[in-house]
Amino acid sequence: MTTVPDTYFTTGLDADPELGAAIRGELERQRDGIELIASENIVSRLVLETQGSVLTNKTVEGLPYARYYGGAEFADAIETLAIERATTLFGCRYANVQPHSGSNANAGVFLGLLRLGDTILSMNVAAGGHISHGHPATLTGRDYRIVSYGVGRTSERIDLDEIRDLALTNRPRMIIAGGSAYPRAIDFAALRDIADEAGAYLLVDMAHFAGLVATGLYPNPFPHADVVTTTTYKSLRGARGGMVLWNDERLSDRINHGIFPGVQGSVLLHGVAGKAACLGEALQPSFRLYNEAVLANATALAESLAETGLRLVAGGTDTGLMLVDLAERGVTGDIASKALEKAGIAVNKNQIPFDPCPPEAPSGLRLSSNAGTARGFDETDFAMVAHWIDTVLRASTDETTLAGVRSEVLALCRAHPIY
Numbered sequence: 001m002t003t004v005p006d007t008y009f010t011t012g013l014d015a016d017p018e019l020g021a022a023i024r025g026e027l028e029r030q031r032d033g034i035e036l037i038a039s040e041n042i043v044s045r046l047v048l049e050t051q052g053s054v055l056t057n058k059t060v061e062g063l064p065y066a067r068y069y070g071g072a073e074f075a076d077a078i079e080t081l082a083i084e085r086a087t088t089l090f091g092c093r094y095a096n097v098q099p100h101s102g103s104n105a106n107a108g109v110f111l112g113l114l115r116l117g118d119t120i121l122s123m124n125v126a127a128g129g130h131i132s133h134g135h136p137a138t139l140t141g142r143d144y145r146i147v148s149y150g151v152g153r154t155s156e157r158i159d160l161d162e163i164r165d166l167a168l169t170n171r172p173r174m175i176i177a178g179g180s181a182y183p184r185a186i187d188f189a190a191l192r193d194i195a196d197e198a199g200a201y202l203l204v205d206m207a208h209f210a211g212l213v214a215t216g217l218y219p220n221p222f223p224h225a226d227v228v229t230t231t232t233y234k235s236l237r238g239a240r241g242g243m244v245l246w247n248d249e250r251l252s253d254r255i256n257h258g259i260f261p262g263v264q265g266s267v268l269l270h271g272v273a274g275k276a277a278c279l280g281e282a283l284q285p286s287f288r289l290y291n292e293a294v295l296a297n298a299t300a301l302a303e304s305l306a307e308t309g310l311r312l313v314a315g316g317t318d319t320g321l322m323l324v325d326l327a328e329r330g331v332t333g334d335i336a337s338k339a340l341e342k343a344g345i346a347v348n349k350n351q352i353p354f355d356p357c358p359p360e361a362p363s364g365l366r367l368s369s370n371a372g373t374a375r376g377f378d379e380t381d382f383a384m385v386a387h388w389i390d391t392v393l394r395a396s397t398d399e400t401t402l403a404g405v406r407s408e409v410l411a412l413c414r415a416h417p418i419y
């Protein structure tokens with residue numbers, strides 16, 4: 001009896017046909033469908049290979065060159081590379097690249113900088129904020145006192161006067177900007193002034209626009225924010241995970257200890273390597289071209305949707321992300337997203353500001369040009385995507401129409417293969 005099968009080190013997915021079939025099925029799904037979900041992207045082969053590498057075997061805790069386990073020579077080199085690339089890319093002094101996710105990055109910063117029961121002023125999820133900014137269903141929502149701001153009813157944009165009033169009345173220890181469904185630019189300098197007046201930290205969560213910040217195509221949260229958090233797998237087109245960036249050395253120990261041991265244990269080293277890889281790619285000139293295309297394609301998608309009569313929340317997008325209001329079509333986001341999926345187009349249903357409909361059957365869809373741009377779609381292609389969305393929304397129960405769009409979607413995808 002051998003303790004491991006002969007094939008243990010040599011056979012990959014073929015060793016587990018049931019699991020292998022599901023993963024291959026997912027590859028086909030990604031290959032043959034159009035991905036418009038804003039929290040997704042399509043990574044390079046390099047990033048993919050880091051994720052499936054031997055780094056998954058290594059356990060390290062603590063920071064580079066100050067580990068609790070031995071054998072960390074290469075781990076230290078990899079994490080140091082990720083940190084150096086992150087600080088170079090965003091022009092800041094310090095980075096922690098260990099957060100397993102964007103939510104952990106935020107939770108670790110809260111734990112490091114705040115005391116239990118402190119007040120956080122953050123954006124309402126219903127207005128486009130992110131759940132990890134203190135939603136009542138999360139640990140952070142339970143540990144801190146959350147006050148939330150929204151958007152103006154007609155502008156559908158952040159209202160600085162509202163934030164200032166709430167900040168001066170509630171005296172938060174932290175103000176958070178950046179959300180998961182806010183399509184417009186944010187005035188970080190004005191938020192800095194408000195934070196100073198209220199005596200609060202300013203945290204900017206740039207998960208959805210980090211790539212644009214890195215390439216100078218969106219307002220930079222630095223030098224205004226005390227701390228910046230992000231995910232690395234959305235606009236940064238890299239490994240799943242999160243990251244924290246800051247400039248003030250006095251915050252370093254508190255932030256680092258907030259992440260480990262505050263909210264996490266050992267490092268996902270393969271994830272850190274994937275972050276180093278995507279940050280390396282983001283430092284290349286081609287990443288600027290990619291982000292310019294993300295914006296041009298988002299504009300083409302938004303304008304073409306508007307031409308079909310659909311209304312865009314806040315009138316359009318500055319970020320590559322947009323919210324479409326379906327109210328006038330008499331269809332809700334859940335039904336629309338299911339019909340679009342049948343046609344090979346992946347989107348997510350989303351509430352719009354002041355949505356009269358519930359989250360399960362909301363009035364909107366959230367779209368992004370990130371992933372389509374990564375596989376090489378151009379503005380003409382995105383105008384066509386808008387046309388297909390319009391067609392599906394007009395005939396969401398007509399199987400023949402859905403099948404017709406499906407075959408056109410497939411042809412476009414085949415023209416821009418992945419992996």
Ligand SMILES: *Cc1c(COP(=O)(O)O)cnc(C)c1O
Nearest residue numbers: 101102103130178179180205207
């Ligand atoms: C996606 C996102 C996160 C959280 O990401 P997870 O990796 O899913 O935890 C945090 N903040 C914002 C603004 C996001 O968009």
